[in-house]
Amino acid sequence: MTDQVPEDERIAPEWMTKEFFENILRNSENDETIEVIELVVKPGSNLGDHYASVMFRGLITYNSSTKKGEETSLIIKTMPFVDGPKKELLGQSDIFEIEISMYNDVIPKFEKILKEANDDTQIGCKCLYSCLEPHKTMVFEDLTRKNFRCPGDFGDNMFDVAMKALSKLAKWHAISYKLNADGGKISKEFQDVAFKDMDFEEFPLFRDGLNFFIDMMKNEPDFKDYTSKFEKLKADNFLKKATRAYESFKKGEFANLFVLNHGDFHLKNTMMADNDGELEVLLIDFQICFWGPAVMDLTYFLYMSIDTETRATKRNEIIYTYYETFTATLTQIGFTGKVPKLSDLYKDFLSFKDYELLLIMCMMPMVCNVSELNGKSEDPSQFMDNDDYRKSLYSKKTYKEFVKNILPELLYKGYLD
Secondary structure (H helix, E strand, O other), rough: HHHHHHHHHOOOOOOOHHHHHHHHHHHHOOOOOEEEEEEEEEEEOOOOOOOEEEEEEEEEEEEOOOOOOOOEEEEEOOOOOOOOOOHHHOOOOOOOHHHHHHHHHHHHHHHHHHOOOOOOOOEEEEEEEEEEOOEEEEEEEEEHOOEEHHHHHHHOOOHHHHHHHHHHHHHHHHHHHHHHHHHHHHHHHOOOOOOOOOOHHOOHHHHHHHHHHHHHHHHHHHHHHHHHHHHHHHHHHHHHHHHHHHOOOOOOOOOOOOOEOOOOOOOEEEEEEEOOOOOOOOOOOOOOEEEEEEEHHHHHHHHHHHHHHHHHHHHHHHHHHHHHHHHHHHOOOOOOOOOOOOHHHHHHHHOHHHHHHHHHHHOOOHOOOHHHOOOOOOOOOOHOOOHHHHHHHHOHHHHHHHHHHHHHHHHOOOOOO
């Protein structure tokens, strides 16, 4: 219901005026004669799709010296302005500074490197305008005008869609790996994470999620042989170990594949278009990019974008496909250093296993019940903000079935040692 939706996701701020969009269009089109004659601003994404920002779509009609009644649309991303947990959390971060750097500097550099290697791959959409004052704001081309859609619109072919997105990520990782080997500058620029000042042990999503998980385990006879292992993890500073990967490079810890991570790599952070039978993928939402182990993005992808059955049967195939694209791209762009082995990548999965366990215990209750969340009028981001609602998801059949199926795998791989 609309009264449950925060105002900053329903009503555009007053500064989104005709003049605001007029200036952006004049600069992007290099045409000072553009005059906006009609403007409608409405929500730019589905409720809860983008927790770490507020999105609007500006529907614009304009005249110029050469065009009359021209229609276009732009996507505007800005910070939450309604008081609450979301505004408080994001106010501590530098997510806009990170994303502006990605769109204005890093992504163009990556695409230039690929182009020089005869590869016209486009990584992300075009950013037309960005600023930090007086309002943290970014404005993008509206990809829907180029027939790009959300991945969910591609029906039953989701595995192929997901692998296409993963291939794009592997190319990006490879370029960052080479750039760092050539000078090390990029690792220093992105060695701080967006929420570097946040204590994860005090963040309810993780702190309480761990407790909710153990309570659920204690109440399930099928899980009794595993409960003590998770209680031991909790007592052994699990949250610190689980989140250490975010700053592992900065703290001098070892990983075989350090790369520039997307940080929130799942299919909702992609847009796709079918161009004459060829699927084209663009990545979006670069707000929490950081320099760290490649397995951070890979692990997140495996749980946030791959269904349980496919992950169980094709996990190794997925990792191998990523690795093949990663190494092929290194060769393509002229990397002459030591190329990590596939076995090195698997060693990193084990080294940073606590991060995978964190996703299983604290994020998968939402993922396993996403169809239920999407079928309700409530804001799905309440999973982040509402303790009672989040706790209820741990008792859902879908999540307990997921846990039941994955526990033996975790045990056999040594993740519960």
